[in-house]
Structures are given as C-alpha cells and as structure tokens.
Amino acid sequence: MQASTRVTPLKLALTLAFCGATFGLVPAIAQQAAPAPAAQTQDAVPQPGDDFFGHVNAEWLAKTQIPADKGSWGAGSALGDATNERIVKLIDETAAKSPTGDTRRVTDFYRSFMDEAAIEAHGLKSLKPELEKIDAIKDKAALVHALAASIRADVDPLNSTNFYTENLFGIWIAQGLTDPNHYTPYILQGGLGLPDRAYYLDDNQRMHQLRTAYQAHIAAMLKLAGYSEPETRAARVYELERKLAQAHGSREDSADIQKANNTWTMRDFAAKAPGMDWRAFFRAAGLGKQNKFIVYHPSAITGSAALVNEMPLQAWKDFLAFHTVNHFGGFLPKAFVDQRFEFYGRTMNGTPQLSPRWKRGLSAVNNAVPDAAGKMYVERYFPAEAKARLQTMVSNIVDSFRKRVDALDWMAPATKKEAQEKLRTLYVGVGYPDKWTTYDGLEIKPDDAMGNALRAEQFHYKQQLAKLGKKVDPTEWCMPPHVVNAVNMPMQNALNFPAAILQPPFFDMKASDALNYGAIGAVIGHEISHSFDDQGAQFDSKGRLRDWWTKEDGEHFKQAAAKLVAQYDSYEAFPDLKLNGTLTLSENLADLAGLAAALDAYHVSLGGKATPVQDRDFFNGYAASWANKARDASLRNQVMTDGHSPAKWRTYTVRNLDAWYQAYDVKPGQKLYLAPEQRVRVW
Numbered sequence: 046m047q048a049s050t051r052v053t054p055l056k057l058a059l060t061l062a063f064c065g066a067t068f069g070l071v072p073a074i075a076q077q078a079a080p081a082p083a084a085q086t087q088d089a090v091p092q093p094g095d096d097f098f099g100h101v102n103a104e105w106l107a108k109t110q111i112p113a114d115k116g117s118w119g120a121g122s123a124l125g126d127a128t129n130e131r132i133v134k135l136i137d138e139t140a141a142k143s144p145t146g147d148t149r150r151v152t153d154f155y156r157s158f159m160d161e162a163a164i165e166a167h168g169l170k171s172l173k174p175e176l177e178k179i180d181a182i183k184d185k186a187a188l189v190h191a192l193a194a195s196i197r198a199d200v201d202p203l204n205s206t207n208f209y210t211e212n213l214f215g216i217w218i219a220q221g222l223t224d225p226n227h228y229t230p231y232i233l234q235g236g237l238g239l240p241d242r243a244y245y246l247d248d249n250q251r252m253h254q255l256r257t258a259y260q261a262h263i264a265a266m267l268k269l270a271g272y273s274e275p276e277t278r279a280a281r282v283y284e285l286e287r288k289l290a291q292a293h294g295s296r297e298d299s300a301d302i303q304k305a306n307n308t309w310t311m312r313d314f315a316a317k318a319p320g321m322d323w324r325a326f327f328r329a330a331g332l333g334k335q336n337k338f339i340v341y342h343p344s345a346i347t348g349s350a351a352l353v354n355e356m357p358l359q360a361w362k363d364f365l366a367f368h369t370v371n372h373f374g375g376f377l378p379k380a381f382v383d384q385r386f387e388f389y390g391r392t393m394n395g396t397p398q399l400s401p402r403w404k405r406g407l408s409a410v411n412n413a414v415p416d417a418a419g420k421m422y423v424e425r426y427f428p429a430e431a432k433a434r435l436q437t438m439v440s441n442i443v444d445s446f447r448k449r450v451d452a453l454d455w456m457a458p459a460t461k462k463e464a465q466e467k468l469r470t471l472y473v474g475v476g477y478p479d480k481w482t483t484y485d486g487l488e489i490k491p492d493d494a495m496g497n498a499l500r501a502e503q504f505h506y507k508q509q510l511a512k513l514g515k516k517v518d519p520t521e522w523c524m525p526p527h528v529v530n531a532v533n534m535p536m537q538n539a540l541n542f543p544a545a546i547l548q549p550p551f552f553d554m555k556a557s558d559a560l561n562y563g564a565i566g567a568v569i570g571h572e573i574s575h576s577f578d579d580q581g582a583q584f585d586s587k588g589r590l591r592d593w594w595t596k597e598d599g600e601h602f603k604q605a606a607a608k609l610v611a612q613y614d615s616y617e618a619f620p621d622l623k624l625n626g627t628l629t630l631s632e633n634l635a636d637l638a639g640l641a642a643a644l645d646a647y648h649v650s651l652g653g654k655a656t657p658v659q660d661r662d663f664f665n666g667y668a669a670s671w672a673n674k675a676r677d678a679s680l681r682n683q684v685m686t687d688g689h690s691p692a693k694w695r696t697y698t699v700r701n702l703d704a705w706y707q708a709y710d711v712k713p714g715q716k717l718y719l720a721p722e723q724r725v726r727v728w
C-alpha cells in the first residue's frame with residue numbers, strides 16, 4: 046500500500062485542526078495542497094486490514110495528546126471545544142452590548158459563573174436555605190416532602206440514554222410508551238453518587254478502592270459545608286446508597302424498554318411500593334393531579350420506598366445534605382470545586398486537571414438556558430446553504446434505507462409496510478428547532494451563580510410539568526443546536542442534527558461527497574437506523590411501543606444481532622476487560638447499518654458505483670471522524686457503563702462491509718479479515 050493513499054484531505058484537515066489552538070471551519074480541500082508528512086512513521090502505521098482505526102488515524106494518534114483536563118479526546122471533542130470557544134467569545138461580545146431578554150439571561154448567567162470573587166464572598170449563602178430545610182426535617186412525613194422538593198425532570202432514558210440523577214428519583218415528561226397522544230410522567234431510579242450500582246456491588250480491587258475514595262469524598266464535602274462528624278455521616282450516606290444500589294436495576298436493565306413499560310396509577314404506588322406516602326410525595330413534586338405514571342425501574346422504586354421507611358431519619362438527612370452540596374458543588378467556592386474534581390475527575394476518570402472555568406461556565410449555561418444560547422450561535426454561525434446540502438444528504442440516506450427495507454428477503458410484507466410508514470413520517474430536524482424554547486420569568490442575577498443554578502433547575506422542572514395535559518409535539522428538540530452530537534427520538538419518530546455537528550470533520554461545505562457521506566452521512570445513517578434496531582424496532586410509526594414485527598422477522602433479526610454481539614464481545618479493551626456486546630448492541634447495529642446506508646446513498650449520488658479509490662475516501666472519512674484517545678481509567682469506565690463502544694471498535698465495523706475489502710484489498714489472515722459468511726448483515 047502506498048503511503049500517499051493514507052493522506053486524505055480530510056485526514057490532513059483533522060490533523061491540522063487538532064494541532065491548532067482554534068479550529069473554525071477549516072476547509073479540507075484547501076489543506077490538500079499542504080505537503081504530505083514525511084513517511085518516517087510508515088513502519089509504525091498498521092495495515093488497514095489489521096487495524097483500520099490505527100491506519101487512518103496513525104498521524105493523529107502520533108501527534109495528539111489528551112488535554113490535561115480530559116479523560117479522553119477525539120475528533121468530536123476537539124470540534125466541541127473549538128465550537129465552545131466561539132460561543133464564549135460570542136457571549137462576551139454580546140454582553141458588552143447591554144442585551145435584554147433571553148440573551149441577557151445567557152450573558153448574566155455566564156458572567157455570574159465567571160465571577161469567582163463574588164462566588165467566594167457569597168460562600169454557601171444561596172444554598173443555606175436549602176440546607177436549613179433539610180436540618181429542620183423532624184419526621185418521615187417531612188422527609189418525604191423534602192425528597193419530593195429535590196426532584197427534577199433531569200433524566201431522559203430514550204433520547205439521551207441519561208438514566209442518572211443523584212436525587213432519589215428522576216422524572217421524565219414525554220409521550221406515553223403506548224399512548225402517543227398524551228404526555229406522561231416517567232419515574233426512574235436515582236440517589237447514587239457513584240455512576241451505577243456495579244460501583245457499589247462488584248467485588249474487585251478497583252471498585253473497592255473507588256468505594257473507599259467515595260466515602261472520603263462524602264466526608265470532605267460535608268466537612269466543607271460545616272457539618273459536624275463528617276466521617277460518621279459519610280458512613281451513613283454510603284450505607285444508604287449501598288442499599289439503594291441493591292434495589293437498582295443494572296445498566297442492561299435500564300436499556301431494556303420492555304422492562305420499563307410499567308404503568309402504575311397513584312393507588313398502585315401504595316400497594317406495590319409501601320414505605321412512604323406517595324400521594325404526599327407526588328403532591329409536593331407538582332405531580333399530585335397525575336393518575337398514571339410509567340415506572341421505569343420498578344424494583345428500585347419499591348426498594349427505595351422501603352428504605353425510606355427502614356433507614357433512620359438521620360441517614361436520610363445526611364444523604365439529602367450531601368447530595369445538595371455535591372450536586373451544586375460546581376457553583377460554590379473553590380474548595381468545593383476542587384474536592385469534586387479530586388474525586389470525580391482525578392480518582393474516577395484519571396483526569397489530571399480541572400477544565401478551565403470558561404468551559405464549565407458554558408456547560409452550566411447550556412444546562413440552564415440551552416435554547417437561548419443555541420439561538421445566538423445559529424444566528425451567527427449556521428449558514429442556510431449548509432442546511433440545504435444536509436437536507437439533500439438526509440433524503441438520499443432515507444431513500445437508501447427505503448430501498449434496503451424493500452430488498453430484504455426475510456421481512457414480511459406487513460412489517461415492511463410499517464417500516465416504510467415509519468420512514469415516511471420521520472421528522473428530521475437539521476440545524477435548529479422549528480420553535481425556540483424561551484425563558485420568560487426565569488430570574489438570573491449577574492452576581493449569584495449558585496442561586497441562578499437553583500432557579501434555572503426549578504424553572505426547567507416547571508416547564509416540563511407544564512407539558513402535562515398539552516398536545517404532544519413531535520417536532521420538539523431534545524438537544525441544543527450548538528452541541529456537537531446527534532440524536533434519534535424513538536417515540537417522536539424524529540432525528541435532531543444540531544448545527545454544531547455540521548462542521549468538519551463531520552461535514553464540510555468544501556469537501557468531497559465521499560468524505561461527507563463517510564463522516565456525517567454515517568452519523569445520519571446511524572441515527573436513522575436507530576429507528577429499526579433492537580430498540581427502535583419496538584416503536585411503530587406513531588411512536589407507540591408495539592411489536593410490529595412477525596415472529597420470523599424478529600428471529601432473523603435476533604440471529605443477525607447475536608453475531609454482532611459475539612463480534613463485539615470478542616474485542617479486548619484490556620487484558621482483564623472485554624467489550625460488552627450486549628450493552629453496546631443498539632449502537633453497534635446503528636454504526637453498521639448507518640455506514641452501509643451512507644455508502645449506498647453516496648453511490649446513488651454518483652449515479653451508480655464508486656471506484657475503489659472513492660470508496661477509500663468514504664471509509665477514511667468515517668475512520669477519521671472517530672479519531673480518539675482515552676486514558677485507561679476513562680476507557681475502563683466507558684467499557685463498563687457506556688452503551689457506545691469505544692471509538693476504535695466503532696471504526697472496526699467496516700469489516701462487515703464487502704466494499705471495504707475491495708477498497709483496501711484486505712486479505713485472509715489479516716486481523717480484521719472476516720470471511721464473507723462471517724460478515725454481519727442485518728439490513
């Protein structure tokens with residue numbers, strides 16, 4: 046293989062982009078004329094058939110270091126960082142012009158977070174009233190009220206696969222699983238300060254170390270907040286959480302929507318989860334008028350209610366105090382921020398350095414007033430031509446899915462019909478939402494970071510509760526436009542491609558279609574295919590959880606999926622830790638089907654077939670968009686808890702596509718080689 050074939054325009058653009066301090070819209074084509082790097086690394090560059098990820102990204106991997114404030118680093122995070130730099134500059138510029146309304150909320154929120162002197166001077170002042178309420182809890186009735194008051198709509202199990210809250214429960218307001226016409230409250234497990242039940246229950250050295258460190262962290266935070274006997278309190282909090290963890294569903298349980306489809310009436314809670322006054326709880330949480338709930342994690346709801354009854358009041362008060370301080374720690378004086386980083390950054394993820402204040406400030410803005418910041422970004426940075434070109438790519442890729450579904454020999458006609466209906470009614474949001482969310486009534490002060498965070502969370506919760514009783518809006522976005530990401534929303538039968546991901550290395554107005562289809566095209570295909578993977582196939586064209594496949598369709602799909610589970614189960618991240626093919630199945634299926642559909646669409650855009658060289662560009666675009674490095678601790682966390690496979694193994698899915706073998710002349714005996722009958726073909 047010639048060294049020059051590895052140096053694609055996109056790859057050069059990536060390399061240059063990631064070495065520079067700022068990124069901007071680096072035109073990939075303009076970089077093509079840049080001198081190719083000397084071939085001194087040629088020996089070290091793996092053959093595509095042995096390590097395709099290492100082959101395409103050799104130069105990037107050699108030159109790139111993980112920034113000190115990160116657990117991992119890649120094409121997506123670099124783009125995210127560059128975009129964030131631009132947004133912060135935009136916020137600073139805008140602030141100087143005395144803005145009003147929501148723009149003012151963005152600039153004041155950001156300013157308050159950046160004013161460290163004011164934060165030091167403020168101390169715990171804005172959090173004190175919350176902590177005093179907890180101190181004043183006299184009995185279990187008051188406890189239930191306080192637990193309810195802490196509840197927020199802070200989880201989203203289906204769109205964002207966000208199952209985590211350190212409040213006792215998480216709420217999500219969305220259409221019902223079998224009732225697409227009505228918004229319904231979902232209730233999820235919560236209350237753990239470690240990421241997952243496995244951290245409390247798995248018996249290995251790493252987990253033992255983390256548990257000890259976590260208890261020390263609880264004590265340190267309580268001590269900083271002025272509590273007496275912090276170690277004793279920490280032991281109580283930890284023991285309570287360990288018991289909660291025993292009742293929690295596993296990460297795999299959380300990913301299984303069938304296990305989550307439990308509708309409980311208000312009356313059911315008393316019968317199925319005795320131990321607390323649920324009616325009082327829901328009243329205090331603003332959900333008193335609701336009669337139907339979807340109980341996403343029934344064992345945890347039952348277990349948690351029992352623990353409200355069984356565990357001493359003081360343990361619960363310590364639990365509430367710790368989680369209040371821990372949750373808002375980022376808005377408190379430096380000592381709190383440092384302690385949180387010491388545990389969650391350094392110990393948990395191996396991150397050597399806290400990220401700069403401006404980055405944390407922007408991420409707080411994104412949580413507090415996402416659409417207000419997104420609107421500012423789009424007005425400045427997202428051109429109409431980009432939206433139009435993307436929409437063309439989207440419709441080509443949807444078309445290629447349509448053809449793939451038609452061509453399937455194993456799928457029954459009735460199943461095909463519903464699949465086609467699902468494609469026909471798919472809402473694809475490109476760039477930004479049709480309607481912006483506004484924040485009228487949210488009080489943001491330029492000098493009260495902690496108070497702003499608290500008020501913004503309460504405001505967001507009220508906004509979500511206000512959806513109850515209204516008509517379901519399938520065009521509602523769940524992700525702000527200035528975030529580098531993309532999402533499939535199965536119940537809404539909708540996709541969001543925020544403006545920020547529509548930049549190099551994912552999309553470049555100046556790059557070839559081969560590169561764009563390989564990069565953003567594969568992302569688009571990935572998201573569309575979620576509508577038909579093991580998760581999405583459970584929702585029909587109306588977004589109803591309904592089995593619309595015949596038994597035979599399901600069997601064939603499961604067999605094909607089982608091959609992919611085995612393929613990913615066999616990958617070793619560390620000698621003692623393999624990938625979890627079951628946990629990552631949905632995402633691996635989406636990668637595979639998405640890449641195949643993007644390749645089809647690219648070929649159609651050429652009016653037929655591509656040459657092997659063009660296909661090579663396509664696959665290079667794909668692998669380059671996954672350029673990534675991770676620290677060991679961070680990679681271990683990802684393998685254990687993330688539904689996505691780490692970047693390298695996502696790239697390896699190319700080995701399931703025949704065109705990749707032709708493009709790179711991959712031969713039997715090479716590490717990634719699969720005989721044609723071993724290649725997984727689901728769609």
Ligand SMILES: [Zn+2]
Pocket residue numbers: 571572575631632635
């Ligand atoms: Zn996905």
